[in-house]
Amino acid sequence: MGGSGASGHQADAAGMAFAAAELERLAAMIQAAAEPLCGAWFCALRLAPQPDRLCAPVTSRLPDCGTGRALEQMLDQVCAQPCDADSSGLVVREDLSGHPRVLVALPLCSARGRVLGAMALVFEAARWGGRGSVMCQEVARIAAALLDATAVRLRLERELRDMSLRVARLQRLSQIDPLTELENSASFERKVRDRLGETAQPAVLILLDIDHFKQINDLYGHQFGDRYLRMISGALAGCAPEGAVVGRIGGDEFGVFADLDPGALGWSEALMLRLRDAVQRAASLTGKPDLGRVSMGASLFPAQATDYVTLFKLADAALYAAKDAGRGTHAIFDALAPQPFVPRDLSRRFARAMAGDEVLPHFQPIVDLQTGRCTGYEVLARWKQPGRDPLAAGSFAAVFEDQDLAATLTRSMLLQSLEAVRGTPGFCAKDQRLSLGLNVTSFDLLNPGFLSDLDTALAAAAMGWEALTIEVTERIMLGEPEGQVFRALADLRRRGARIALDDFGMGYGGLRHLAGWPVDVLKIDRHFVRDLGRTPRDGAVIEAVLGLARRIGCRVVAEGIETPSQLACLRLMGCDAGQGHVFAAALDAAALATAPLSYDLDRLSDLMTAAQ
Template sequence: MSDLWESNAVESGAAFQEEVSRIVESAETLIRDSLGATDVVLIPRGSSKHGDVHLLRQSAFSELEETATRFLDDYLIHRATGASVPIAKTMPHSVDQRQGRDQVICRILLDDDYGVCGSLAVRLPAGDAATGPSSARLDAISAMVSTMLKSVTTSFELEIELIAAQRRSARLEIQTRTDPLTGAQTLGAFEREVRKRLHDSAEACALILFEVENLRSINDLFGYQFGNTYLGLVAGALSAALPDTAIVGRLGGDQFGALVELPEHYNSYLGDVLSRCRDSILRSTATLGRPNLGRTSGGAAVYPNDAANYDTLFELAEGALFVSKRSARGLPTVFAPGIDPRPNPREITRSFKAALAANQIRPYFQPVYNLLTGECAGFEVLARWEDPERGVLMPDDFIPILNDPENAERLTQKLTGTALKALADLGPHRARNLTIAINVTSFDLMNREFAFELQSHLSEVEWLSWSQIIIEVTEKIMLGAAEGQVFRTLEELRRRGARVALDDFGTGYGGLRHLSGWPVDILKIDRHFIGRMLDSDIDRAIVESILHLSEHSDLTVIAEGIETPAQLRALQSMNCAKGQGHLFAAALPASGLADSLESIDFDALNSRDSW
């Protein structure tokens, strides 16, 4: 596009030069014929806005041209300094080495606004130069030539300005259509082009959505400049892996989209495209030399087989992406009828606030038991959405909502307030020593008022204390700088008496570094290690190492995801203090809290071979 504008400007300049040359030639001929001039030279001058126009003359630079040019330069210099200078001058000119036979009249060509259009040098016989008719005719011709030069110069200026405006407009259009960070199309441009492609063609196309995993954590761990470089590599890898006809766009912070044309028999072809994209991203991001990069989830839906319009196609692709994100390996998923009954993220987001106001999103409580005595030590609060049409939705079903700070904080406050009231309903005699673990997000901890808001909830029940509160955070939340707002909020909560639990320990980025530098009281061993420790020596060694670490520190350990009596026995043999899991109880509504306070009979559990 830049070459096109340059070409247009060059063509306009050439046309301008040609038109000026025509005016000069015509004026010189007219003066020569009407005044009987021996020689005529007209030196045009471009406007001050675009600089002087240097007209290429066919003949060699003559003495008369030097005279006209020098007169023009002198006039411009004196005018610029404010000195008074005449616009015409008559001087003798030698002919055959004799002085005084001819005379040269030099005249500055001015337009109606006293703009300088050029200079004119006319050589006349001495006797004709001073006559009234010759002088009058020269004045008239000069005025006419000035008008013509002004007209063509103004036209050229307007044309150049139009070209410049078109160039600026094209540049702005490109900027609005292109994401400056990745070079992919923006969401709006992507949507417009995809809609147009679907409208204009009945050929099969696949709408593919990709989401970069853990982008926020990567930004926190390595910095936003690194994150921007990472996203640029992901976008480049996608474009390189897709056909040249594909439309590629960046749809959000960590999400990309592509529309790919499909052949007649496209099933294996689409699978190959998804695999190529995934492999290309992994290879490209490996050059950054950092761990756990290049992981993406992908979902696709096919036009017109799955949907005949963009909106429905996008929702189906989002649903497939959602399934991909839930899978253990994050493999790309192609939409198929009945692939997943869960609503897509757009539907969830639209109905979230109404559901929260209607108390459809409620706290459920998973008991945590002392693995030595069997007594209930407390509860972890988990969110459940009791939707009248879709049934009970798990947190993973509405995780996209938590990407919005307002929604995340509103959910935390709602669950916290309701959970503390449910605990209070048990009464001080049964609940005074029970703990309540609250899962919080980074948005909650970035809120400077979070500790005061939690204090407000506690103040509603006289006998509830800060020592009963456990704040559960993931390693991802702790990726920011120590002494930052998240750190300060956790320190404030601990100062008031709450304890901090590091959830899913061993699965994040920071590892043991957080234990020495951050306020942590409790380690929760991720269910992944508990589920595999009986079959994997490495996973068992990890569990044993965490428990050994706790014995030589003030850290408490809670094992998550205990599913079988064999897992329970193994943890008891390792002196694990506390645990939770479906072996004891699934997450319960508030109505089941009282029953969960009964102690667990471990002997009875261990004797049940059906487990």
């Protein structure tokens, strides 16, 4: 990319040198033919600079004497004059160097009247006269025609050469990713397909994904994100074996296709380790210790697949197996291992599941930690699997990145949950004591008709806006205040719904959102609750959040309470509410009718004491 300008200048220089050499050869031929034809003792040519930078001026070698200097002056004089159809432009003078000679110069003009150059001849005085001037003009006409035709041919050749270079540059530009200058997705696939079709040489396809790249963009900004991508691409290209195909095949995903060394055991594993080390070395230059984590998956040719589509699918499955194992690791496809959902297949399967009513709402109780009263439920999507436990949303999180599927899921959860609680005590308009926590995405809040759909659904269920808590993550709030997301949340709050900031403490810039965004509830992520009582740091974080919430008037809900000890600590800290398996697992719709409206917190504490 960066060298295209330099290569263009080099091509121009080479073209000019070629044209000059061609014209010099032609000038030598004309010079050699003009002397016997005209009876001249010496002939010299000067070719004017060619247009379009075809070549520089070309001048025959002149004698190093007074005659040569006189010829040079005459050539300058003739070249400086325009072509005149009514005049031959012939210039004749005697040789003043003491020799009995006549110096003659005349222009070389194209058929279109452009000065191509000049020709100068030296005659012995005894041989000049008669038809000498006529012969000079005829030779000059022939020479001009040859020069003109040659210049046209050279220009056409140069244009063809320049066009070929431009086509090659454009073709290359169409193959590379403009940010990283690696192969783009289409070019990567094409080159790997070509390699697969050319040889049976064992090879490995590695897919590499930058862990948490969206959060990196959110935290450090997109300019830094672009620079980080360029650093990683440079590390991969520099570390990949000679002849490997390296490409950027997605926003934060890269591919490497390399031949295997059949005699080296563990070669694929060693290559992935080298790639990881190269990425970590590049990331260390940023001075940010949290960067440099990547997940990788690989598949083998021809041992596991012989075509590109299958090879890619298997490497993709291995990549997501590595992510399921905790990210920051790598895996080679294993047909015997259980395979996770791969986002490229997930959309199609999830759409079918939605159409088949296989995705259902479950309800996790939210309990007041001071009174034990159930204050409502968070609606959680569960995907029914034949012969298996229902899948939680974390198993199909990629759905939330698909605008159509995410919007369809939100609407389905809303309508199904409202139908499930219809007639349940605490949810009717006359007895509005419980609320439903509905998780929404940025796609929902950016949809102008979303609030109207909510209003219609609530009215059909005979429920008020007060029954609804809209749960959003910090990532959704990364936009600017007064944007569409902000306006939608503010409008929801004005209508009576509460706004809960979910997974608080795990996103980026959460404190900034508390300053001006419409937030009523902070939900502390289960990560901080998990080690409560074992590590002072998590307890300090929760206490800080509780203190902050009291000052700004927000209610706090702790997520993921699994043990009586965690419950006891949160109650001592003064946390408002909580949810988790210590109270109940997420309930299906049928279990709602018999779900308790209050929980005996003292009994749960006694369980803790008995366990000790």
